[in-house]
Amino acid sequence: DTAVSxxxxxxxTQMGNDKSIKCEQNLGHDTMYWYKQxxxxxxxxMFSYNNKELIINETVPNRFSPKSPDKAHLNLHINSLELGDxxxxxxxxxxxxxxxxxxxxxxxxxxxxxxVT
Amino acid sequence: xxxxxQTQPGMFVQEKEAVTLDCxxxxxxxxYGLFWYKQPSSGEMIFLIYQGSYDEQNATExxxxxxxxxxxxxxxLVISASQLGDSAMYxxxxxxxxxxxxxxxxxxxxxxxxxxx
Numbered sequence: 704d705t706a707v708s709x710x711x712x713x714x715x716t717q718m719g720n721d722k723s724i725k726c727e728q729n730l731g732h733d734t735m736y737w738y739k740q741x742x743x744x745x746x747x748x749m750f751s752y753n754n755k756e757l758i759i760n761e762t763v764p765n766r767f768s769p770k771s772p773d774k775a776h777l778n779l780h781i782n783s784l785e786l787g788d789x790x791x792x793x794x795x796x797x798x799x800x801x802x803x804x805x806x807x808x809x810x811x812x813x814x815x816x817x818x819v820t
Numbered sequence: 821x822x823x824x825x826q827t828q829p830g831m832f833v834q835e836k837e838a839v840t841l842d843c844x845x846x847x848x849x850x851x852y853g854l855f856w857y858k859q860p861s862s863g864e865m866i867f868l869i870y871q872g873s874y875d876e877q878n879a880t881e882x883x884x885x886x887x888x889x890x891x892x893x894x895x896x897l898v899i900s901a902s903q904l905g906d907s908a909m910y911x912x913x914x915x916x917x918x919x920x921x922x923x924x925x926x927x928x929x930x931x932x933x934x935x936x937x
Contacts, residue, residue: 736925743929744859744909744929744930745927745929745930746911746927746930747927748924748925748926751924759924791863793865795865808855808867808870809855809867809925810867811857811864811865811867813863813864814863814864814865816863
């Protein structure tokens, strides 16, 4: 069973288009994230949602809009795509357990490689 | 300011030898967590090991161990008896939680490890 799934795995599109990436987790976790990994492999958090509420927005352009219809899903919609948006986007989830730090592990999806031409 | 520093962009190690991947971090929090993730060429992010700031013993998971030196703010990953399948990018990451319960995982720039047969 796939714990965190993303669709599509590859996305090639032209500048100016609007696209969405979907993410689903079947782990029952409360918190979900979107990360961007650039061409130099640097991973940076974009958003964090806890129980469908936005917790972290790391100075991401407002062309990026996350949407969480329920706590198992966190989709990423990108408007007016630009060349610089080309990257691998990872979804992740975790169960924030303040009482048990060892249970924190973030589970990552397989990634979506977005190429903007 | 860089919160997680991995000073080795690339390493080459002979198969069956042990290898240490360096990671230093910067935080003023008392409670934090440190992670290592592996990213093979296939792209997925694989959790390897976790160390909590209050853990008195170094974490170990099979061939992986974390050399945690709190006073020096270092959390080096040690892989014993390296195998060809260990060739991958390795990321060190730190978990921080704010007073409001917001959590964030900050990644280092990664080390590309290549195991030589």
